[in-house]
Amino acid sequence: MTESFDHLAAFVAVARERSFTRAAAKLGVSQSALSQTIKGLEARLGLRLLTRSTRSVMPTEAGERLLRTLAPRFEDIEQELVALTALRDKPAGTVRITAGEHPAISILQPALNRILPDHPDLHVEIVVDYGLTDIVAQGFDAGVRLGEQVAKDMVAVRIGPDMRMAVVGSPDYFARHPAPETPQGLTAHNCINIRLPTYGGLYAWEFERGGREMRVRIEGQVVVNHGGLRLASVLDGLGLAFVPEDQILDHLASGRLVRILEDWCAPFPGYHLYYPSRRHPSAAFAVVLEALRQR
Structure with a gap:
């Protein structure tokens, strides 16, 4: 009974x-x-x-x-x-986040440096993935994407400022190849391509000026799928690269890289942390979210 x-x-x-x-x-x-x-x-x-x-x-x-x-x-x-x-x-347990390499290094890592020493029972796993991961199916608590890529059924929290891209090359490269004056001129240059699963192929460089948008399909001898390899290749003078502005500021200041077409690189919404709207955040997740939230 x-x-x-x-x-x-x-x-x-x-x-x-x-x-x-x-x-x-x-x-x-x-x-x-x-x-x-x-x-x-x-x-x-x-x-x-x-x-x-x-x-x-x-x-x-x-x-x-x-x-x-x-x-x-x-x-x-x-x-x-x-x-x-x-x-x-109590903030305890593991929080799993999937993100691209750039936000993982520029946003997630600094936030962890601030909060983890004060929360010894909090564990964070970051999986670098360039694809549009299904966080529910893959067992992640949250993911990081640019604002325009977040699905409508997700809660999206701004965690980074507006971003800009930059077209850069080494002084040695420009000594051999005069800089183009317009984005269309890039088609005549040796450009470093990046292949990301997000886009299903080679990434087209996107530009905007005065409300006019332009996508340029570039070509070159080098194709990578890793941001670090792209930066190393442009520093070595193998071609021009299209990179997040914050990654190359030190190299611009030191003169190792030269920037072109700056007036064609308009700001766009930065990174967002996203998670299912039906999810009840744990104390551990709430600590991570608060540390990442863009003020």
Whole structure:
């Protein structure tokens, strides 16, 4: 015979309190409903569990035996629920995030440097992936994308400023090849291509000026699928590259790279952290989200 958790919990409450009134108040039910629950339990067991009088309620011999069996188990359950509540309120556990290499290095890593020392029970796994990962199917808590790439059924939180791209080359390259004056002129240059699964092929360089948008399909001897290789290739003078502006500021300042077509590189919305709208964020996820949120 299987009894419901609620009915057994009701019996334990009455037997402990020795009162239907106090037990009903503790459980948040009416005294009459509690009395009916106990009568139903006794009827199904075929045993009287409680002896009722005008002043008190006492367990019978069968009731005492059942109470000795149930009480420690209910205490264990209550303690575990308290522990789970503490886990909910304490930033602990693992947060898994998928992101491209650029936001992983420029945004996620600095945020982890700020929060992890203060939260020893918090663990963060970052998986660098250039594709548009299905975070639900792949078991991720969140992903990072540019704002325009976030699906409509996701919650998107801005975690980075507006971005700009930059066309750059080494001084040695420009000594051999005069710089183009327009984006169309790039087709005559040796350009470093990048192949990303996000775009399903070679990435077309995107430009905008005065409301006019332009996509240029460039060609060159080098094709990579990694931002670090692209930067190394342009520094070595193998061709021109189209890179996030923040990656090459130091190289521009040092003179190792030269920038062209700057007036064609308009700002665009930066990175967003996205996660399912139906997801109830854990304390651990909330800490990571707050650290990443763009002020």
